[in-house]
Amino acid sequence: SAVISQKPSRDICQRGTSLTIQCQVDSQVTMMFWYRQQPGQSLTLIATANQGSEATYESGFVIDKFPISRPNLTFSTLTVSNMSPEDSSIYLCSVEEWAGPYGYTFGSGTRLTVV
């Protein structure tokens, strides 16, 4: 399985500021996925990041608020812009395993608190 390094693991930010979350994968992957998980809730897909093209955003998420970069096949960043307390959540990056044991491998997550 892929190994994903995600950072920061947590941060407390002032409203109106931005935070960039980084994910580094130990192997080349075509797509990387960014999820949000609000406390005690399920995982909601924010966007899919393909190398060399713009990210594809899910309904309710926009590029201006969550710009994503994907400069190469092993790295991606998600920025949470102009933060408000409603953005307080856990943000996770993920890759899909195309060889056994399949499924998705997740980074360790970034726990964001906006004050």
Added chain:
Amino acid sequence: GQQVMQIPQYQHVQEGEDFTTYCNSSTTLSNIQWYKQRPGGHPVFLIQLVKSGDVKKQTRLTLQFGEAKKNSSLHITATQTTDVGTYFCAGRIGDKIIFGKGTRLHILP
């Protein structure tokens, strides 16, 4: 939109008792995956079921995929304190994977 419903939301069991969580979809699923998330941790992939009527067993875990590929269950026999966490199903519909809301398992000593 398309949803994968998961019940129950919470389950408290005595250590040693069995535990089951269920997932249902109104749409036929290409496959279903199960994940475990420990408190404070991230989701970790457990297993994937692909075939209609699939049953897979891993030590104390038994997972089933319905004949119509619209429902699935995860069953833990004789729970242990290490089983604490939230269990998520995730169904694949087309090119999308949709997570259920999860079942949070509490183990009472």
